Amino acid sequence: MDKKYQGEKIFITILAGIILGFFLTFSPGGLFIIFLAFITILFIRRIPDSYERNFILKLFIFALLARFFFSLVTMYLATFTDKILNYTSLGSPNYSTPYIIDDSGYYTLRAIFTADYWMGKPLDWYTREAIVKNAYGFSGFIYALAAFFYLFGYSPISSRLINCLLGSVTVILIYYIVKNIFGPKPARLSAILTAFFPSMFLWSITNLKDTSFIFIVYLMIWSIIKFRISKKYYYIFIAIFSIWLQFVIRSAYNELLLFNIGVFIFYFCYLFIANSIKRKKFYFLIPLFFITILLLFFEIGKLNHILEFIKQKSFLIHKGVISEGGSCYYLLPRELFNRTGINNLDFFNMIVKGWIHVLFEPFPWKISSLPMLSSLPQMIFWYILIFYSFLGMGISLRYNFNDSLILVLYLFVMVSILAVTGGNIGTIFRLREVITPTLIIFSSVALMNIFGSLDLQLDSKKEK
Numbered sequence: 001m002d003k004k005y006q007g008e009k010i011f012i013t014i015l016a017g018i019i020l021g022f023f024l025t026f027s028p029g030g031l032f033i034i035f036l037a038f039i040t041i042l043f044i045r046r047i048p049d050s051y052e053r054n055f056i057l058k059l060f061i062f063a064l065l066a067r068f069f070f071s072l073v074t075m076y077l078a079t080f081t082d083k084i085l086n087y088t089s090l091g092s093p094n095y096s097t098p099y100i101i102d103d104s105g106y107y108t109l110r111a112i113f114t115a116d117y118w119m120g121k122p123l124d125w126y127t128r129e130a131i132v133k134n135a136y137g138f139s140g141f142i143y144a145l146a147a148f149f150y151l152f153g154y155s156p157i158s159s160r161l162i163n164c165l166l167g168s169v170t171v172i173l174i175y176y177i178v179k180n181i182f183g184p185k186p187a188r189l190s191a192i193l194t195a196f197f198p199s200m201f202l203w204s205i206t207n208l209k210d211t212s213f214i215f216i217v218y219l220m221i222w223s224i225i226k227f228r229i230s231k232k233y234y235y236i237f238i239a240i241f242s243i244w245l246q247f248v249i250r251s252a253y254n255e256l257l258l259f260n261i262g263v264f265i266f267y268f269c270y271l272f273i274a275n276s277i278k279r280k281k282f283y284f285l286i287p288l289f290f291i292t293i294l295l296l297f298f299e300i301g302k303l304n305h306i307l308e309f310i311k312q313k314s315f316l317i318h319k320g321v322i323s324e325g326g327s328c329y330y331l332l333p334r335e336l337f338n339r340t341g342i343n344n345l346d347f348f349n350m351i352v353k354g355w356i357h358v359l360f361e362p363f364p365w366k367i368s369s370l371p372m373l374s375s376l377p378q379m380i381f382w383y384i385l386i387f388y389s390f391l392g393m394g395i396s397l398r399y400n401f402n403d404s405l406i407l408v409l410y411l412f413v414m415v416s417i418l419a420v421t422g423g424n425i426g427t428i429f430r431l432r433e434v435i436t437p438t439l440i441i442f443s444s445v446a447l448m449n450i451f452g453s454l455d456l457q458l459d460s461k462k463e464k
Contacts, residue, residue: 354419
Protein backbone atom coordinates (compact mmCIF):
# COMPACT_ATOMS: atom_id res chain seq x y z
CA MET A 1 0.00 0.00 0.00
CA ASP A 2 1.25 3.49 -0.84
CA LYS A 3 2.65 5.17 2.27
CA LYS A 4 0.90 8.46 1.54
CA TYR A 5 -2.43 6.69 1.12
CA GLN A 6 -1.82 4.72 4.31
CA GLY A 7 -1.09 7.94 6.20
CA GLU A 8 -4.27 9.56 4.87
CA LYS A 9 -6.26 6.50 5.88
CA ILE A 10 -4.91 6.69 9.42
CA PHE A 11 -5.70 10.39 9.61
CA ILE A 12 -9.27 9.85 8.37
CA THR A 13 -9.71 7.12 10.99
CA ILE A 14 -8.48 9.51 13.68
CA LEU A 15 -10.84 12.24 12.49
CA ALA A 16 -13.78 9.83 12.42
CA GLY A 17 -13.00 8.78 16.00
CA ILE A 18 -12.90 12.40 17.13
CA ILE A 19 -16.23 13.19 15.44
CA LEU A 20 -17.77 10.07 16.98
CA GLY A 21 -16.47 11.12 20.36
CA PHE A 22 -17.99 14.57 19.97
CA PHE A 23 -21.42 13.20 19.13
CA LEU A 24 -21.23 10.75 22.02
CA THR A 25 -20.32 13.36 24.61
CA PHE A 26 -22.58 16.26 23.59
CA SER A 27 -20.79 18.65 25.94
CA PRO A 28 -18.32 21.54 25.64
CA GLY A 29 -16.05 19.79 28.13
CA GLY A 30 -15.95 16.65 26.01
CA LEU A 31 -15.15 18.72 22.95
CA PHE A 32 -12.30 20.41 24.84
CA ILE A 33 -10.74 17.06 25.82
CA ILE A 34 -11.10 15.82 22.25
CA PHE A 35 -9.39 19.00 21.08
CA LEU A 36 -6.46 18.27 23.43
CA ALA A 37 -6.32 14.72 22.09
CA PHE A 38 -6.22 16.10 18.55
CA ILE A 39 -3.32 18.41 19.51
CA THR A 40 -1.50 15.40 20.97
CA ILE A 41 -2.01 13.53 17.70
CA LEU A 42 -0.57 16.45 15.74
CA PHE A 43 2.54 16.39 17.94
CA ILE A 44 2.87 12.64 17.44
CA ARG A 45 2.68 13.11 13.67
CA ARG A 46 5.76 15.36 13.89
CA ILE A 47 7.93 12.42 15.01
CA PRO A 48 10.49 12.01 12.20
CA ASP A 49 10.92 8.24 12.33
CA SER A 50 7.95 6.73 10.47
CA TYR A 51 8.03 3.35 12.26
CA GLU A 52 8.13 4.99 15.70
CA ARG A 53 5.49 7.55 14.69
CA ASN A 54 3.05 4.89 13.47
CA PHE A 55 3.57 2.75 16.58
CA ILE A 56 2.96 5.62 19.03
CA LEU A 57 0.06 7.02 17.01
CA LYS A 58 -1.78 3.70 16.78
CA LEU A 59 -1.14 2.85 20.44
CA PHE A 60 -2.26 6.28 21.65
CA ILE A 61 -5.46 6.26 19.57
CA PHE A 62 -6.34 2.69 20.49
CA ALA A 63 -5.61 3.31 24.20
CA LEU A 64 -7.73 6.49 24.17
CA LEU A 65 -10.68 5.01 22.27
CA ALA A 66 -10.64 1.85 24.42
CA ARG A 67 -10.77 3.98 27.57
CA PHE A 68 -13.49 6.15 26.11
CA PHE A 69 -15.58 3.14 25.11
CA PHE A 70 -15.28 1.36 28.46
CA SER A 71 -15.95 4.57 30.40
CA LEU A 72 -19.29 4.77 28.57
CA VAL A 73 -20.00 1.08 29.18
CA THR A 74 -19.27 1.29 32.90
CA MET A 75 -21.30 4.49 33.23
CA TYR A 76 -24.37 2.91 31.65
CA LEU A 77 -23.92 -0.30 33.66
CA ALA A 78 -23.74 1.78 36.83
CA THR A 79 -26.93 3.59 35.80
CA PHE A 80 -28.85 0.41 35.01
CA THR A 81 -27.72 -1.29 38.25
CA ASP A 82 -28.67 1.80 40.29
CA LYS A 83 -25.09 2.62 41.29
CA ILE A 84 -25.98 6.28 41.64
CA LEU A 85 -24.45 8.48 44.31
CA ASN A 86 -26.17 11.62 45.65
CA TYR A 87 -26.49 13.55 48.89
CA THR A 88 -30.14 14.61 48.57
CA SER A 89 -31.08 12.71 51.76
CA LEU A 90 -28.76 15.08 53.65
CA GLY A 91 -30.35 18.20 52.19
CA SER A 92 -27.84 18.93 49.45
CA PRO A 93 -28.80 19.90 45.85
CA ASN A 94 -30.29 17.22 43.64
CA TYR A 95 -27.08 16.17 41.86
CA SER A 96 -26.28 12.53 41.22
CA THR A 97 -23.53 10.65 39.43
CA PRO A 98 -23.13 7.05 38.29
CA TYR A 99 -20.06 5.36 39.74
CA ILE A 100 -18.25 2.03 39.84
CA ILE A 101 -15.86 3.00 42.66
CA ASP A 102 -17.16 4.91 45.68
CA ASP A 103 -14.33 7.45 45.82
CA SER A 104 -14.84 8.46 42.18
CA GLY A 105 -18.47 9.34 42.91
CA TYR A 106 -17.43 11.28 46.01
CA TYR A 107 -14.81 13.28 44.07
CA THR A 108 -17.31 14.07 41.32
CA LEU A 109 -20.10 15.31 43.61
CA ARG A 110 -17.72 17.32 45.74
CA ALA A 111 -16.30 18.95 42.61
CA ILE A 112 -19.82 19.81 41.37
CA PHE A 113 -20.73 21.49 44.67
CA THR A 114 -17.39 23.34 44.74
CA ALA A 115 -18.01 24.67 41.23
CA ASP A 116 -21.49 25.81 42.29
CA TYR A 117 -19.97 27.54 45.33
CA TRP A 118 -17.49 29.40 43.11
CA MET A 119 -20.33 30.50 40.83
CA GLY A 120 -22.26 31.89 43.79
CA LYS A 121 -25.19 29.48 43.56
CA PRO A 122 -27.25 29.15 46.75
CA LEU A 123 -26.19 26.08 48.73
CA ASP A 124 -27.63 24.74 51.97
CA TRP A 125 -25.50 24.85 55.11
CA TYR A 126 -24.53 21.16 54.99
CA THR A 127 -23.35 21.28 51.38
CA ARG A 128 -21.38 24.46 51.93
CA GLU A 129 -19.70 23.58 55.23
CA ALA A 130 -19.53 19.77 55.29
CA ILE A 131 -18.81 19.08 51.61
CA VAL A 132 -17.25 22.15 49.98
CA LYS A 133 -15.24 23.55 52.91
CA ASN A 134 -14.50 20.35 54.82
CA ALA A 135 -10.78 19.45 54.80
CA TYR A 136 -11.49 15.69 54.85
CA GLY A 137 -10.57 14.09 51.55
CA PHE A 138 -9.20 17.34 50.16
CA SER A 139 -7.04 17.04 47.06
CA GLY A 140 -6.01 19.23 44.19
CA PHE A 141 -7.74 16.80 41.84
CA ILE A 142 -11.13 17.79 43.27
CA TYR A 143 -10.32 21.44 42.56
CA ALA A 144 -9.22 20.52 39.03
CA LEU A 145 -12.53 18.73 38.45
CA ALA A 146 -14.39 21.69 39.94
CA ALA A 147 -12.59 24.06 37.56
CA PHE A 148 -13.57 21.79 34.67
CA PHE A 149 -17.24 21.89 35.73
CA TYR A 150 -17.02 25.63 36.34
CA LEU A 151 -15.85 26.24 32.77
CA PHE A 152 -17.86 23.62 30.87
CA GLY A 153 -20.72 22.53 33.11
CA TYR A 154 -21.31 19.12 34.63
CA SER A 155 -21.34 16.06 32.41
CA PRO A 156 -20.80 12.53 33.77
CA ILE A 157 -19.20 11.57 30.46
CA SER A 158 -16.86 14.43 29.65
CA SER A 159 -15.29 14.59 33.11
CA ARG A 160 -14.18 10.97 32.72
CA LEU A 161 -12.38 11.88 29.52
CA ILE A 162 -9.78 13.81 31.53
CA ASN A 163 -8.31 10.61 32.94
CA CYS A 164 -8.84 8.78 29.66
CA LEU A 165 -6.56 11.32 27.99
CA LEU A 166 -3.98 11.45 30.81
CA GLY A 167 -3.80 7.66 30.97
CA SER A 168 -3.15 7.51 27.23
CA VAL A 169 -0.51 10.27 27.31
CA THR A 170 1.25 8.45 30.17
CA VAL A 171 1.84 5.59 27.73
CA ILE A 172 3.86 7.97 25.52
CA LEU A 173 5.92 9.14 28.50
CA ILE A 174 6.72 5.55 29.44
CA TYR A 175 7.76 4.81 25.87
CA TYR A 176 10.26 7.67 25.79
CA ILE A 177 11.57 7.02 29.30
CA VAL A 178 12.45 3.46 28.33
CA LYS A 179 13.66 4.34 24.85
CA ASN A 180 16.09 6.94 26.22
CA ILE A 181 17.53 4.42 28.67
CA PHE A 182 17.34 1.03 26.95
CA GLY A 183 16.24 1.50 23.36
CA PRO A 184 13.04 1.04 21.32
CA LYS A 185 12.36 -2.69 21.82
CA PRO A 186 11.74 -2.68 25.59
CA ALA A 187 10.10 0.75 25.13
CA ARG A 188 7.42 -0.72 22.89
CA LEU A 189 6.72 -3.59 25.27
CA SER A 190 6.58 -1.23 28.28
CA ALA A 191 4.19 1.12 26.48
CA ILE A 192 1.80 -1.67 25.48
CA LEU A 193 1.73 -3.19 28.99
CA THR A 194 1.20 0.24 30.57
CA ALA A 195 -1.62 1.06 28.16
CA PHE A 196 -3.66 -2.02 29.03
CA PHE A 197 -2.61 -3.07 32.53
CA PRO A 198 -6.04 -3.98 34.01
CA SER A 199 -6.20 -1.91 37.20
CA MET A 200 -4.43 1.13 35.68
CA PHE A 201 -6.92 0.96 32.81
CA LEU A 202 -9.81 0.84 35.29
CA TRP A 203 -8.68 3.90 37.27
CA SER A 204 -8.27 5.85 34.03
CA ILE A 205 -11.96 5.49 33.12
CA THR A 206 -13.16 6.88 36.46
CA ASN A 207 -12.89 10.22 38.25
CA LEU A 208 -10.08 9.12 40.56
CA LYS A 209 -6.91 11.12 41.19
CA ASP A 210 -4.56 8.15 40.70
CA THR A 211 -4.28 8.48 36.92
CA SER A 212 -3.33 12.16 37.07
CA PHE A 213 -0.84 11.44 39.85
CA ILE A 214 0.81 8.66 37.84
CA PHE A 215 1.04 10.95 34.82
CA ILE A 216 2.79 13.65 36.88
CA VAL A 217 5.20 11.16 38.47
CA TYR A 218 6.44 9.88 35.12
CA LEU A 219 6.51 13.39 33.68
CA MET A 220 9.02 14.14 36.43
CA ILE A 221 11.09 11.04 35.69
CA TRP A 222 11.01 11.72 31.94
CA SER A 223 12.19 15.31 32.43
CA ILE A 224 15.07 14.21 34.69
CA ILE A 225 16.24 11.67 32.15
CA LYS A 226 15.93 14.21 29.33
CA PHE A 227 18.07 16.64 31.30
CA ARG A 228 20.67 13.95 31.88
CA ILE A 229 20.87 13.36 28.12
CA SER A 230 20.44 16.88 26.70
CA LYS A 231 21.71 19.07 29.60
CA LYS A 232 18.90 21.57 28.82
CA TYR A 233 17.91 23.30 32.04
CA TYR A 234 14.23 23.78 31.29
CA TYR A 235 13.81 20.06 31.98
CA ILE A 236 14.86 20.80 35.57
CA PHE A 237 12.01 23.31 35.88
CA ILE A 238 9.57 20.70 34.52
CA ALA A 239 10.81 18.20 37.11
CA ILE A 240 10.47 20.68 39.99
CA PHE A 241 7.00 21.71 38.81
CA SER A 242 6.03 18.02 38.63
CA ILE A 243 7.16 17.47 42.22
CA TRP A 244 4.97 20.36 43.35
CA LEU A 245 2.02 19.02 41.33
CA GLN A 246 2.38 15.59 42.94
CA PHE A 247 1.95 17.18 46.33
CA VAL A 248 -1.04 19.24 45.15
CA ILE A 249 -2.84 16.30 43.52
CA ARG A 250 -2.16 13.84 46.33
CA SER A 251 -2.50 16.32 49.22
CA ALA A 252 -2.02 13.47 51.64
CA TYR A 253 1.32 13.71 53.41
CA ASN A 254 3.80 16.58 53.64
CA GLU A 255 6.54 13.95 53.77
CA LEU A 256 5.78 12.98 50.17
CA LEU A 257 6.95 16.37 48.94
CA LEU A 258 10.03 16.23 51.18
CA PHE A 259 10.99 12.75 50.00
CA ASN A 260 10.56 13.76 46.35
CA ILE A 261 12.80 16.76 46.87
CA GLY A 262 15.28 14.51 48.66
CA VAL A 263 15.36 12.04 45.77
CA PHE A 264 15.76 14.89 43.31
CA ILE A 265 18.69 16.45 45.21
CA PHE A 266 20.37 13.12 45.92
CA TYR A 267 20.21 12.03 42.29
CA PHE A 268 21.70 15.24 40.93
CA CYS A 269 24.40 15.28 43.62
CA TYR A 270 25.27 11.74 42.56
CA LEU A 271 25.45 12.76 38.88
CA PHE A 272 27.69 15.71 39.76
CA ILE A 273 30.03 13.58 41.87
CA ALA A 274 30.13 10.71 39.36
CA ASN A 275 30.84 13.08 36.47
CA SER A 276 33.58 14.88 38.42
CA ILE A 277 35.29 11.63 39.39
CA LYS A 278 35.06 10.38 35.82
CA ARG A 279 36.78 13.56 34.65
CA LYS A 280 39.29 13.28 37.53
CA LYS A 281 38.19 16.55 39.11
CA PHE A 282 38.67 15.53 42.74
CA TYR A 283 39.24 19.01 44.12
CA PHE A 284 35.52 19.56 44.73
CA LEU A 285 35.53 16.74 47.31
CA ILE A 286 37.45 18.83 49.86
CA PRO A 287 34.84 21.60 50.32
CA LEU A 288 32.05 19.04 50.03
CA PHE A 289 33.62 17.03 52.85
CA PHE A 290 33.86 20.05 55.18
CA ILE A 291 30.35 21.25 54.34
CA THR A 292 29.01 17.80 55.21
CA ILE A 293 30.88 17.76 58.53
CA LEU A 294 29.56 21.21 59.46
CA LEU A 295 26.00 20.26 58.59
CA LEU A 296 26.19 17.12 60.67
CA PHE A 297 27.75 19.00 63.59
CA PHE A 298 25.23 21.85 63.70
CA GLU A 299 22.11 20.12 62.38
CA ILE A 300 22.29 16.62 63.85
CA GLY A 301 19.69 17.54 66.49
CA LYS A 302 17.28 18.87 63.89
CA LEU A 303 17.85 15.78 61.76
CA ASN A 304 16.99 13.50 64.66
CA HIS A 305 13.90 15.60 65.37
CA ILE A 306 12.73 15.29 61.74
CA LEU A 307 13.29 11.52 61.72
CA GLU A 308 11.44 11.15 65.04
CA PHE A 309 8.55 13.22 63.68
CA ILE A 310 8.31 11.07 60.52
CA LYS A 311 8.46 7.88 62.58
CA GLN A 312 5.73 8.88 65.03
CA LYS A 313 3.47 10.44 62.39
CA SER A 314 3.70 7.29 60.23
CA PHE A 315 2.69 5.22 63.23
CA LEU A 316 -0.28 7.48 63.97
CA ILE A 317 -1.41 7.38 60.32
CA HIS A 318 -1.29 3.58 60.36
CA LYS A 319 -3.29 3.53 63.63
CA GLY A 320 -5.86 5.82 62.04
CA VAL A 321 -6.25 3.53 59.03
CA ILE A 322 -6.69 0.48 61.27
CA SER A 323 -9.32 2.25 63.39
CA GLU A 324 -11.49 2.85 60.31
CA GLY A 325 -12.14 -0.88 59.97
CA GLY A 326 -12.67 -2.79 56.73
CA SER A 327 -10.11 -5.14 55.19
CA CYS A 328 -7.05 -4.01 57.15
CA TYR A 329 -3.72 -5.43 58.28
CA TYR A 330 -1.49 -4.70 61.26
CA LEU A 331 2.18 -3.82 60.81
CA LEU A 332 2.89 -4.25 64.54
CA PRO A 333 1.53 -6.48 67.34
CA ARG A 334 -1.89 -5.26 68.40
CA GLU A 335 -0.86 -4.51 71.96
CA LEU A 336 1.53 -1.83 70.69
CA PHE A 337 -1.35 0.20 69.29
CA ASN A 338 -2.24 1.32 72.81
CA ARG A 339 1.01 3.30 72.89
CA THR A 340 1.41 6.90 71.86
CA GLY A 341 4.65 6.19 69.99
CA ILE A 342 7.10 3.54 68.85
CA ASN A 343 10.85 2.97 69.03
CA ASN A 344 13.34 2.54 66.21
CA LEU A 345 13.07 -1.26 66.16
CA ASP A 346 9.28 -1.11 65.91
CA PHE A 347 9.59 1.38 63.05
CA PHE A 348 12.03 -0.88 61.21
CA ASN A 349 9.59 -3.77 61.60
CA MET A 350 6.83 -1.56 60.21
CA ILE A 351 8.90 -0.83 57.12
CA VAL A 352 9.78 -4.48 56.47
CA LYS A 353 6.23 -5.79 56.98
CA GLY A 354 4.81 -2.83 55.11
CA TRP A 355 6.93 -3.59 52.04
CA ILE A 356 5.55 -7.14 52.02
CA HIS A 357 1.97 -5.92 52.25
CA VAL A 358 2.43 -3.21 49.60
CA LEU A 359 3.96 -5.63 47.11
CA PHE A 360 1.80 -8.71 47.72
CA GLU A 361 -1.66 -7.68 48.99
CA PRO A 362 -4.30 -8.99 48.64
CA PHE A 363 -2.85 -12.36 49.56
CA PRO A 364 -4.72 -15.06 47.57
CA TRP A 365 -5.06 -17.30 50.64
CA LYS A 366 -6.78 -14.50 52.59
CA ILE A 367 -9.45 -13.53 50.04
CA SER A 368 -12.64 -12.85 51.97
CA SER A 369 -14.88 -10.86 49.62
CA LEU A 370 -16.06 -10.69 46.02
CA PRO A 371 -13.97 -7.56 45.18
CA MET A 372 -10.85 -9.35 46.44
CA LEU A 373 -11.76 -12.43 44.40
CA SER A 374 -12.10 -10.30 41.26
CA SER A 375 -8.52 -9.12 41.76
CA LEU A 376 -7.11 -12.67 41.74
CA PRO A 377 -6.36 -12.90 37.96
CA GLN A 378 -4.43 -9.64 38.09
CA MET A 379 -2.59 -10.68 41.27
CA ILE A 380 -1.25 -13.76 39.48
CA PHE A 381 0.05 -11.50 36.72
CA TRP A 382 1.31 -9.02 39.35
CA TYR A 383 3.45 -11.66 41.11
CA ILE A 384 5.03 -12.60 37.78
CA LEU A 385 5.63 -8.92 37.13
CA ILE A 386 7.41 -8.47 40.48
CA PHE A 387 9.71 -11.43 39.79
CA TYR A 388 10.79 -10.15 36.38
CA SER A 389 11.01 -6.54 37.58
CA PHE A 390 13.65 -7.33 40.21
CA LEU A 391 15.57 -9.31 37.62
CA GLY A 392 15.28 -6.42 35.18
CA MET A 393 16.34 -3.96 37.88
CA GLY A 394 19.66 -5.77 38.24
CA ILE A 395 20.19 -5.78 34.48
CA SER A 396 19.26 -2.09 34.26
CA LEU A 397 21.68 -1.00 36.97
CA ARG A 398 24.43 -3.04 35.36
CA TYR A 399 24.07 -1.63 31.86
CA ASN A 400 22.86 1.91 32.51
CA PHE A 401 23.33 2.75 36.16
CA ASN A 402 22.99 6.54 35.94
CA ASP A 403 19.60 6.62 34.22
CA SER A 404 18.22 3.52 35.95
CA LEU A 405 19.07 4.95 39.37
CA ILE A 406 16.28 7.53 39.32
CA LEU A 407 13.70 4.78 38.71
CA VAL A 408 15.15 2.64 41.51
CA LEU A 409 15.25 5.57 43.93
CA TYR A 410 11.68 6.55 43.22
CA LEU A 411 10.49 2.95 43.52
CA PHE A 412 12.20 2.58 46.89
CA VAL A 413 10.85 5.89 48.22
CA MET A 414 7.25 5.36 47.09
CA VAL A 415 7.03 1.79 48.37
CA SER A 416 8.54 2.86 51.71
CA ILE A 417 6.03 5.71 52.10
CA LEU A 418 3.12 3.40 51.30
CA ALA A 419 4.60 0.73 53.57
CA VAL A 420 4.56 2.79 56.76
CA THR A 421 1.35 4.72 56.14
CA GLY A 422 -0.89 1.98 54.73
CA GLY A 423 -3.16 -0.49 56.43
CA ASN A 424 -6.21 -0.89 54.23
CA ILE A 425 -5.89 -3.59 51.55
CA GLY A 426 -8.19 -1.93 49.01
CA THR A 427 -6.44 1.42 49.36
CA ILE A 428 -2.97 -0.12 49.01
CA PHE A 429 -4.14 -2.04 45.93
CA ARG A 430 -5.00 1.28 44.32
CA LEU A 431 -2.24 3.55 45.63
CA ARG A 432 0.60 1.23 44.65
CA GLU A 433 -0.36 1.79 41.02
CA VAL A 434 2.16 4.63 41.07
CA ILE A 435 4.95 2.03 40.99
CA THR A 436 3.30 -0.24 38.41
CA PRO A 437 4.84 1.46 35.33
CA THR A 438 8.30 1.22 36.94
CA LEU A 439 7.83 -2.51 37.54
CA ILE A 440 6.60 -2.85 33.95
CA ILE A 441 9.73 -1.05 32.69
CA PHE A 442 12.11 -3.33 34.59
CA SER A 443 10.09 -6.43 33.63
CA SER A 444 10.29 -5.45 29.96
CA VAL A 445 14.07 -5.15 30.26
CA ALA A 446 14.25 -8.62 31.81
CA LEU A 447 11.99 -10.20 29.18
CA MET A 448 13.91 -8.63 26.31
CA ASN A 449 17.15 -9.84 27.85
CA ILE A 450 15.89 -13.38 28.40
CA PHE A 451 14.64 -13.69 24.82
CA GLY A 452 17.91 -12.31 23.47
CA SER A 453 16.51 -9.26 21.71
CA LEU A 454 17.59 -6.46 24.06
CA ASP A 455 19.97 -3.95 22.55
CA LEU A 456 20.94 -2.03 25.67
CA GLN A 457 22.40 1.43 25.37
CA LEU A 458 25.49 1.61 27.56
CA ASP A 459 26.47 4.77 29.40
CA SER A 460 29.81 4.68 27.65
CA LYS A 461 28.10 4.87 24.26
CA LYS A 462 25.99 7.82 25.33
CA GLU A 463 28.94 9.79 26.68
CA LYS A 464 30.70 9.54 23.33
